Amino acid sequence: MELKFVLESILFSAQQAMTSRQLREILVTAAEQSEDSTIKAFKKTPVDNIEAALEELGREHEQAQRSYRLTCVAGAWQFISQPDYAPWLKALVGHKSRPPRLSQPGLETLAIIAYRQPITRTEIEQVRGVSVDGVMQTLLERGLIEATGRAEVVGRPMNYGTTNAFLEYFGLKNLDDLPEAEELRRMPVEKPATLLTVDPGLATAPPELLAQAESPQSVDPALAEQIGLPIVAEDAPKEPNS
Amino acid sequence: MELKFVLESILFSAQQAMTSRQLREILVTAAEQSEDSTIKAFKKTPVDNIEAALEELGREHEQAQRSYRLTCVAGAWQFISQPDYAPWLKALVGHKSRPPRLSQPGLETLAIIAYRQPITRTEIEQVRGVSVDGVMQTLLERGLIEATGRAEVVGRPMNYGTTNAFLEYFGLKNLDDLPEAEELRRMPVEKPATLLTVDPGLATAPPELLAQAESPQSVDPALAEQIGLPIVAEDAPKEPNS
Amino acid sequence: MTDYKVKFEVFEGPLDLLLYLIKKEEVDIYEVNLTKLATQFIEYIEVMRMLDLDIAGEFLVMASALMYIKSRELLPVDQQVAVEGDDEGEDPRWELIRQLVEYKKFKDAAGRLHELEVNQENVYPRVPVPPDFSADQALADSGLSVFDLINAVNAILKRVAQQPEQRDIFEDQWTVSDKIESLVKLIAERPRLKFSELFAAASSRTEVIVTFLAILELIRLRQLTAVQDEPFGEIEITRAAPQTEPEPAPANTATPPAGEPAPAS
Numbered sequence A, B: 001m002e003l004k005f006v007l008e009s010i011l012f013s014a015q016q017a018m019t020s021r022q023l024r025e026i027l028v029t030a031a032e033q034s035e036d037s038t039i040k041a042f043k044k045t046p047v048d049n050i051e052a053a054l055e056e057l058g059r060e061h062e063q064a065q066r067s068y069r070l071t072c073v074a075g076a077w078q079f080i081s082q083p084d085y086a087p088w089l090k091a092l093v094g095h096k097s098r099p100p101r102l103s104q105p106g107l108e109t110l111a112i113i114a115y116r117q118p119i120t121r122t123e124i125e126q127v128r129g130v131s132v133d134g135v136m137q138t139l140l141e142r143g144l145i146e147a148t149g150r151a152e153v154v155g156r157p158m159n160y161g162t163t164n165a166f167l168e169y170f171g172l173k174n175l176d177d178l179p180e181a182e183e184l185r186r187m188p189v190e191k192p193a194t195l196l197t198v199d200p201g202l203a204t205a206p207p208e209l210l211a212q213a214e215s216p217q218s219v220d221p222a223l224a225e226q227i228g229l230p231i232v233a234e235d236a237p238k239e240p241n242s
Numbered sequence C: 001m002t003d004y005k006v007k008f009e010v011f012e013g014p015l016d017l018l019l020y021l022i023k024k025e026e027v028d029i030y031e032v033n034l035t036k037l038a039t040q041f042i043e044y045i046e047v048m049r050m051l052d053l054d055i056a057g058e059f060l061v062m063a064s065a066l067m068y069i070k071s072r073e074l075l076p077v078d079q080q081v082a083v084e085g086d087d088e089g090e091d092p093r094w095e096l097i098r099q100l101v102e103y104k105k106f107k108d109a110a111g112r113l114h115e116l117e118v119n120q121e122n123v124y125p126r127v128p129v130p131p132d133f134s135a136d137q138a139l140a141d142s143g144l145s146v147f148d149l150i151n152a153v154n155a156i157l158k159r160v161a162q163q164p165e166q167r168d169i170f171e172d173q174w175t176v177s178d179k180i181e182s183l184v185k186l187i188a189e190r191p192r193l194k195f196s197e198l199f200a201a202a203s204s205r206t207e208v209i210v211t212f213l214a215i216l217e218l219i220r221l222r223q224l225t226a227v228q229d230e231p232f233g234e235i236e237i238t239r240a241a242p243q244t245e246p247e248p249a250p251a252n253t254a255t256p257p258a259g260e261p262a263p264a265s
Helices: A003-013 A020-033 A047-064 A083-093 A104-116 A121-128 A133-141 A164-169 A181-185 A207-211 A221-226 B003-013 B020-033 B047-064 B083-093 B104-116 B121-128 B133-141 B164-170 B207-211 B221-226 C014-025 C034-050 C057-073 C077-084 C092-121 C133-141 C146-162 C168-173 C176-189 C195-200 C205-220 C249-253
Strands: A068-073 A076-081 A145-150 A158-162 B068-073 B076-081 B145-150 B158-162 B232-235 C004-007 C192-194 C224-228 C235-239
Touching: A003 A020, A003 A047, A003 A076, A003 B068, A003 B076, A003 B083, A020 A047, A020 A076, A020 B083, A047 A068, A047 A076, A068 B003, A068 C176, A076 A083, A076 B003, A083 B003, A083 B020, A104 A121, A104 A133, A104 A158, A121 A133, A121 A158, A133 A145, B003 B020, B003 B047, B003 B076, B020 B047, B020 B076, B047 B068, B076 B083, B104 B121, B104 B133, B104 B158, B104 C092, B121 B133, B121 B158, B121 C092, B133 B145, B164 C092, C014 C034, C014 C057, C014 C092, C034 C057, C034 C092, C057 C092, C176 C205, C176 C235, C192 C195, C195 C205, C195 C235, C205 C224
Parallel strands: none
Antiparallel strands: A068 A076, A145 A158, B068 B076, B145 B158, B232 C004, C192 C235, C224 C235
């Protein structure tokens, strides 16, 4: 019976991280409860030997390259799974996964709304050159944008703007705090008297609209990054995670 | 990301043994909650692949010869400790609560049912040579056996078979995992080519002596001991095989 | 006294008794002298009767069967053949041996099941605590995002970069786990620290990064909490609520006597 395997078996079944001293207590308890000389032999194991065995175990499990490791944090040893497998473990424990991070169209649309609010759906579509119905729906559901009133144009369409949740989501103090705000605000979106300025046959916005802006294509990922929009979304605003 | 390691990580963190179907559900749930293509890729993993990966994992952990291994009991996979380390785990988590061990008649009856199922009560009694009423009752109450239908013979008696609880109690993967399964299942005892010729001897006790059940007064147990009978003192036993 | 009785506990039935007798003779079941066996069996039944034991009906049935076999053995061989007939299944000797062989197999199987039963008592399934993803929320709970922290670290890195190149030799002296340990000690002494203070002594880019990773790990493990009293104010690090600390107090109650010999490991 090798000390390291005895320790391994204890740590593998333990409900919490254990220090070498706690492990030693288990060795002592087992020795006292048993008549077996093999088990009694571990009673007087010095803490130093336990620590050396733990280090060796840690290295072995590191080298084994499995889905879990034996780690030591602040002197306490514990088997933990590798972070790569978190998505499945969340599914296992029924952890309500956070809403998935915003999609690229979502981020672009949000950026347009943030910098040009209040803005109508049609105006957003002018910039993006594509329909934004689905994306708007998602942003509304996640509480990042809201209807702010009606635009004083033909048909009186809804105006949209960002919410406080939006500020929280991106850790912003206020809208002025948006990075490079000046530049983006200059991006022209005409407030047309007539609603149809986009050629319905075109899949993308007329180039001249965008050419005037500093950004080449609508809002590309690089820009989103530049303005500090996190690529990985943190938690959803409205839903305090359980 | 290898399937087997994903499965391993789930089993490593699971609170109970899991079947390949349950594991598959976790893969599906994780895929639905994620936007990551790596995670989504496991959504349609066939159960067959999962089972093959589990078998491989089981072999790997067997070969690793550590203090624990991955087992499959009644179709559900779980990490368990090697029995050698029980003294320390006892010290760590205390005694396991387990139903009392089965009696000898219980084990014999269970063995007959396990290897010969489906089997009727009469067939069991033919093998054991004694009544099994009390024993069957106990086994049924403990959920180790169950009625599986009726035999297509005169009187249509009940057939009995073992349950999943039986596999779990003995730590068996399935019925093929029973010790010497092939030999004991449905194998008729072969009659040898020649039976040994038995020398005629003298009868010591005429049959009529046995037929009349006339017993003398109770006899000193020392007499029984003298002729090598194992004896147990007890008050008024009704059922010798309970 | 009628309530005092002696009971055969060990024999499960007549077959069990026969196996016992065969074992005593140290012969194979197929080679057993059935006449002798019958004699011994009946002797046992006699003793049981003398002891006023409850003799189960099965024992008496078996005794009769043995008597029958024995009586047939007494007949001349030519008459035996006539009695046996053509159907070998009806040979009572074979029938008994078949039964004994079969019963023996299951008795042995029962023994193996018992071994498995005992083995299972010593098997402990791993029952881990469920993975706790609420720890991921530690940051969110504090109203901070990881970006706030990165931002703060960035500022510190810039400051370090502005310092003249110095002590590059010591670049690699820190590991994350070293830092974790020193932070745990520090936070034990001073429950509330300014984020920037933790980096005050940092002399290299590596050390800043290592310190930062250590803080993140401790926050994840719920050892530390990051708080910010006002938006964009100074971030402070405090000890987390104690209930989830992985190292409970009893750890210190172990008293390892020094200098004791180690067991062979």
